[in-house]
Amino acid sequence: MMYQRLLVSIVLMTVLVLGCAQVSPGKAPGEPTAEPVPIETVPTDPAPIEQTQLGTSVQVALAQEVAIADDSLTLRFDQVLQDSRCPEGTTCVWQGRAELQVSLLQAGQLLGKAQLIYQPGNGQLGVQRIDGYQVKITGLTPRPGLATDDEPVEYTATFIVTQP
Known part of the structure; x- marks a missing residue:
């Protein structure tokens, strides 16, 4: 037995x-897998660039930019590489995580790109340094839908850029 x-x-x-x-x-x-497969997403229409300061939390829609006035910086939310977070309306054993790519520019010149991992409850994964600046993701919406959803996702991420 x-x-x-x-x-x-x-x-x-x-x-x-x-x-x-x-x-x-x-x-x-x-x-x-050798390379992550980008998720089908819908970039929002180009909008005027929002202004913020270093150390301030700011929301950025996918394929949009935010200007950081302190050092003539621009943060761009490039793409979501994968999103395995628990779908909306379900209960999961593991919360999952999302991986996204951002670019940091100064006076129009690319300083670098970074892949950030957003995992609810684990803020240490979502921090990367780019050329003396620290970029941190603190939120990502919406959570994935159920597998039957065929609509592309309109992501918005919350970031904080600092100079440690």
Whole structure:
């Protein structure tokens, strides 16, 4: 009887692990993909560039920019590379995370790009340095919809840029 419970537990754990794994064509389960596949998103219409200061929290829509007046900086929210956060209206064992790319420019010249990871409850993952500045993501909306949603996502991220 004990061996049957053990066997059932092992089978259930295997199904759970394999059910959550992402498999790419031509790759074995568990083998990492070479490059992330960008999520279909809808850039919002170009809007006037919002102004903010270093150290101030600011919301930026996908494919939009915000001017940081202190040092003639511009932060651009380039793209969402992946979003595995728990879909809206569901309960998940793991909250998941989103990975996005931003660019930092000074006087129109690219200082660098960074990939930021947003994982609710883990602010340390969402911080990167670009040329002496620190860029941190503190929020990302909306959460993903259910798999049946065919509409592209209109993301808005909240960032703080500082100079430590």
